Amino acid sequence: MKLLKKGAEGDIFLTRYENVLAILKTRKKKQYRNQILDNKIRKSRTVRESTILSEVKKFGVRTPLVYQVNHNDCTILMQHIKGNVVRDLTGNKLISACKGIGKITGTLHKNGIMHGDLTTSNFILSNGKIYTIDFGLSQRTTRIEDHAVDLRLFKEILNSAHVSMMKSLWSSFLKGYRSAIGYNRYNQILNHVSVIEGRGRYAQVV
Ligand SMILES: Nc1ncnc2c1ncn2[C@@H]1O[C@H](COP(=O)(O)OP(=O)(O)O)[C@@H](O)[C@H]1O
Ligand SMILES: [Mg+2]
Incomplete structure (x- = not known):
């Protein structure tokens, strides 16, 4: 071993x-x-x-x-999934993998599951397909707040691990997410992400 x-x-x-x-x-x-x-x-x-x-x-x-x-x-x-974790990808491969992660996240949420640890190290690109791992913190939930927390964490990870490409990766993720979850729910969740971010700023000021 x-x-x-x-x-x-x-x-x-x-x-x-x-x-x-x-x-x-x-x-x-x-x-x-x-x-x-x-x-x-x-x-x-x-x-x-x-x-x-x-x-x-x-x-x-x-x-x-x-x-x-x-x-x-x-x-x-x-x-064992042979391949590379998305964290190690670069350029267009990384952008398109983020769209794939968005799609997967939307599919999970649509089916009432939050991943709980959405980072680019928890997705493996193998033969052009993305595999999801590390479900130890996942939860069965359909609450908007919980799904928004998943998105917010992923955004934070992009900001720390992939900061130079943050904008394009986030918009690519959102494209994939919206395609899986649908327009209405997408707007609700994104609104809630802004609410969480608002809280963050408030917390910093105080
Ligand atoms: N099934 C698997 N196939 C290939 N690599 C894996 C697999 N499971 C885990 N890994 C590798 O081990 C790392 C850590 O595994 P993970 O389940 O994410 O545990 P942790 O809770 O420590 O993050 C992953 O980022 C990946 O590199
Ligand atoms: Mg992990």
Whole structure:
């Protein structure tokens, strides 16, 4: 097993499952958290992630296949998606990937799911198709506020990880999002993003 990424929440390993490459996602115990609470959090995120990874496939959102879930160790063994995370793309590829992420986000929202961690590291471009990963913070919700929070986070990420192309990436994302969610809902959510941003400014002044 090869360590691919050491994360705050857990580690990601490259391994094998029945002779094909696979990813093992682990969630580490946090010593500073109450043990009972910690187990509950790790378990619920593991269950949530594995369930939603499988569920969204029926809306046409591409995700890795889940091979095994271990509820005691809080690990998920899943298909390895060969490709690049969108964060590592540049130029036109990055612009068009953001449109794809917008479309995926709109499809998730239309079906009552918020991703909860919309960053360009949580999408993998593989053979021209975008795969979505990292559903540990996702939620079933149709609330405008929750969907707007997803968009606001993505905008913030563009501002920090891709600042030189921020404007074109954001407008590309919105194009994709609108095409999936429809004009009316799009306007409602975007209005709410402005409300959140207004709150932000207010918070800064005070
Ligand atoms: N199924 C997968 N196929 C290929 N790479 C993956 C897969 N799952 C995770 N990764 C890689 O590991 C990184 C971290 O995984 P992720 O599920 O996003 O965990 P974290 O909660 O640490 O962000 C991803 O950004 C990606 O580079
Ligand atoms: Mg991630």
